Amino acid sequence: MAGNGNGNGDFSLKETSPKIGNGGGNGGEKLTSSFDLVEAMHFLYARIVRARDLPVNDSFVEVKIGSYKGRTKQSLNPNPNPEFHEVFAFTKTRLQGNILEVIVRKRDGSNNDEEIIGKCKFDLAEIPTRVPPDSPLAPQWYRLEDRNGIKINGEVMLSVWIGTQADEVFPEAWHSDSATVTGENVVNTRSKVYLSPRLWYLRVNLIEAQDLVPLHQNRTNPEILIKGFLGNVVVRSRISQSKSLNPVWNEDMMFVAVEPFEDSLVITVEDKVGQREECLGRCEIKLSQVERRVLPGPLPALWYNVEHISEAGATKRFAGRIHLRVSLDGGYHVLDESIQYSSDYRASAKLLWTPAIGVLELGVLNATGLLPMKSRDSRGTTDAYCVAKYGAKWVRTRTIVDTFNPKWNEQYTWEVYDPYTVITIGVFDNLNLFGAGNENRLIKDSRIGKIRIRLSTLVTSKIYTHSYPLMVLKPEGVKKMGEIQLAVRFTTTSMIDMLQKYTEPLLPQMHYVSPLSVYQLESLRHQATHILCLKLGRNEPALGRDVVEYMLDVGSNIWSLRRGRANFERLIAFFDGWIDAWRWFDGICKWETPVTTVLIHIVFLFAVFFPKHCVFSLLLYCIVFGLYRFGLRPKHPPHMDVKLSKADSASADELEEEFDTFPSAKSGDVLKKRYDRLRGIAGRMMIVLGDLATQGERVKSLLSWRDPRATSLFLTFCFVSCGVICLVSMKLLLTFLGFYVMRHPRVRVFDIPSIPQNFFRRLPSRADSIL
Known part of the structure; x- marks a missing residue:
């Protein structure tokens, strides 16, 4: 057995009580209503916009508080008035100082030595607090000071405030939580929202081709097929059964196209000669010119000229024409997930x-x-x-x-x-x-x-x-x-x-x-x-x-013995209720509990003679049982179940097979062992499928006269049953049948299969025709 790698880890779902929506923290400010599902986190924000009148051309800004430092990028066009437009966010609970310093530095390209041009200081206690939806604080110019606090030439435009993750600058800001990440890699730490492109199905209905020009004059019975190219996706058609220069297909090729449909569909006509394929010609269709279909209905088919392009690519010649029905089908949902x-x-x-x-x-x-x-x-x-x-x-x-x-x-x-x-x-x-x-x-x-x-x-x-x-x-x-x-x-x-x-x-x-x-x-x-x-x-x-x-769960359709066992047990769990009900009714028929059996007889009589009240009682029972189950309803959303997934009981060999590449990269002995195991599992599945097919064929053979005597007996039974139904009251007939099924064991001859079962098992099936 493969044990979990975390000891006796707790895989259960736990209910928690976070302090959400109450703005917990030192400031007591509340998040806006749109951010009431998270705990308030307070940040010290510094927006650096630009600088002017600096004594050097190549400069950058460093924002520092305690041991945390953030710096702007180097300007691509060095000048005394650089622009930065960057935001720095410091987690307020982790600040190690009370003074925020905004330092403008210069860089000497010869020795890469950094020197301070000037700085601005802000006392943390005097920094204002902003809570959205308040408008952003307007940046203002601050005069730079030297190390002694004396005003010098040069100014920097910035704004400083204390806010929360509800600020609109939060996703784009540099965060002190990622202070160790520098350079171009900082962008990989940011939060982002992505939108998937809208996808459409592109349907290419291949109808026929005419007047194709073969590359070899002696090709009287060419094997023609079509290839479709959209981007780097290639779809092939089958080889036309009419082996001629006027082939017919009536086949669909399907692609996935992405808006705004800037690509082109390339159709090539190929002639399969032995093991290789020769291109007879091609045509190009721009997707922007393809008709879009949103409702079911036929679209007109068009003829497209097929051109053969020389190897040099300079000359083109007519190589036939192809009949296509091309449409962008927007009435489908493009499945990208399971x-x-x-x-x-x-x-x-x-x-x-x-x-x-x-x-x-x-x-x-x-x-x-x-x-x-x-x-x-x-x-x-x-x-x-x-x-x-x-x-x-x-x-x-x-x-x-x-x-x-x-x-x-x-x-x-x-x-x-x-x-x-x-x-x-x-x-x-x-x-x-x-x-x-x-x-x-x-x-x-x-x-x-x-x-x-x-x-x-x-x-x-x-x-x-x-x-x-x-x-x-x-x-x-x-x-x-x-x-x-x-x-x-x-x-x-x-x-x-x-x-x-x-x-x-x-x-x-x-x-x-x-x-x-x-x-x-x-x-x-x-x-x-x-x-x-x-x-x-x-x-x-x-x-x-x-x-x-x-x-997107790519690869979930790959064979997995573990997942197969899990799905089989899910199926068994579905039938367990019916199996238990059948066992309970079988116990009733065998009078294992006489009192219960007598009560069932009384209920059965009530159902036969008062069917309207019986249906009413059944519906009322469903209502009462449903209301009773309301108090037992699940309190938690479903989550990944280790036991249901059979992840805790999968053997090492099963997991090794599940994680193997496709095609497999294992040696021959390992593959032989897995193949033999798979053959054993497939053999049992084959038997079950054969049994199910046999039962279905037996039902069909009741009236097929495959077995003349069985069909005659069945028709005779139907004829007699019609007469009995016409002559005998339906209530009395149902009562007799119900009491006969639930008869006491003393009036049973032996506990052997019934006559209908014996008759059904003797009906012929097509299993005799299987090699």
């Missing part, structure tokens, strides 16, 4: 969006007990940040450097369009803080853990404050990496609109009118994930591919 954990189901076309039904607010408070993720200066350390994804909006908190108990206290808001959606929160260790240049962007941030919260499990307008365990499954077993404390609130703007959502289809209409195959959905999801990784990776700070893929 359908079970999706955070949005809206169509691509904004025209089809319905109004929002509510607001989701998330407060990322803090994390506790994080494990060291890397080593720095010969000791373990962690630089943690959070990423939350819901709908098209991604958020990233600032990175808290070198602590196992980071405090973020950042709050974010999303519009909600469907309650059956999931918000995903992931915690990562930032590995891009202490490196050289842009090469650091290639480093994959370490995964600390991930949680999901389904909005439909939340009571509206209630604030949920819980500490969630952060778990990561590793080849050595499941490991608790720490805990994260969150505050969540789901507020609805219209209860009627939200209840109406429960009657509407989950996905847009196009998914049902013109459904896509499982293979197409899987390929399109891979394309969508690739596009998101590229787009989000171009922001600053960038969301790395590893972060995006982890949040």
Whole structure:
């Protein structure tokens, strides 16, 4: 067994009582109502705007209080009047001095020696406090002083105030929590909000081609196929069955296109000659000129000329034409997440969006007990940040450097369009803080853990404050990496609109009118994930591919014996209630408890002779039982369950297989062992599938005359049953059948299968036709 790597770690969900929305701290100032899900953190802000009349051209500003120092970037155009436009934030509870110094320094390029031009000093007790939505403090000019306090030439424009994380400059500010990070890497510590690009499905319906010109005159039966290129995505069609120069396909190729549709679709006609493919010609279609379709319905097909371009690229010649129906289908929802954990189901076309039904607010408070993720200066350390994804909006908190108990206290808001959606929160260790240049962007941030919260499990307008365990499954077993404390609130703007959502289809209409195959959905999801990784990776700070893929559950469809066992037990748990009910009824039929059996006979008679009252009683029972269960309802939102996931009982070999690459990188002996095990599991599944197919075929054979005698007996039974129903009262007939089924064991001959069971098991199936 693979034990968890954190000893007897507690993987349960804990309810917490943080001091949120009360503005706790030394100042007593309250956060605004939009920041009432986090604890108030007070910061000393200093906004450095510009300087003028400096005696040197090359200068920068250093902001210092106690041992904390922050400095502006070097000016790209050195002059006596530099502009900076930077904000510095110092955590008020960690200040080690009472004087804030703003120092203007010069740099001598020859020996890189820094010298002080002048400074300004501010007493912490005299700095004003600002609470949004108050307007920002206007910066003003301050005369520089030398070391002796004498006024000198030169001024600096700045503003200083004490505020909270509700300040609009908070995301862009340099933070003292990340004072050890310098240079270009400072941007990787900041909090950001990202928006996913809007994605559309691009459908290319291949109809036919005509008058193709082969490269070789002796090609009388060419094998023609089509390749579509959109960006770096390539989709191939099947080879046309009509092996001629006028091939026919009637096949769809699907792509994922991103607004504002600046790319072009390239279609090439290929002739497969042996093991190689020769390009007969190509045509280019600009996506900006493609018709957009938001509702089901046919679009006109167009003919496009196919041109063959010479190897030199200078000359083009006519190579045939191709008949295509190209459309941007905005009536679909582009699936970039697993359908079970999706955070949005809206169509691509904004025209089809319905109004929002509510607001989701998330407060990322803090994390506790994080494990060291890397080593720095010969000791373990962690630089943690959070990423939350819901709908098209991604958020990233600032990175808290070198602590196992980071405090973020950042709050974010999303519009909600469907309650059956999931918000995903992931915690990562930032590995891009202490490196050289842009090469650091290639480093994959370490995964600390991930949680999901389904909005439909939340009571509206209630604030949920819980500490969630952060778990990561590793080849050595499941490991608790720490805990994260969150505050969540789901507020609805219209209860009627939200209840109406429960009657509407989950996905847009196009998914049902013109459904896509499982293979197409899987390929399109891979394309969508690739596009998101590229787009989000171009922001600053960038969301790395590893972060995006982890949040979107890329690779969740790879074979996992552990996940297979977990899903099997979920299925068994679903049938357990029915199995228990059948066992209970079997005990009634066998008179194991005579008193209970007699009562069931009385209830059965009541149900037969008074069916209207029986239905009423059943509905009334559901109401009473539902109200009784209200007091036993879950008080906490669901979270990652280690036992349900079989993460605590997975063997080392199972986990090693789950974390193996695809294709596998293991040796032949290991693969042979895994293959033999998989064959054994698949063999049992094959038997179960065969049994299910046999039962279905037996039902169909009742009237198929495959077994003439069985069909004759069944038709005779149906004929006799019709006569009995016409001659005998239905109530008396049901009473007889019910009492016969629940008859006493003394009037049973033997405990053997009944006549209907014996008859059904003798019906033929198509299993005899299987080789």
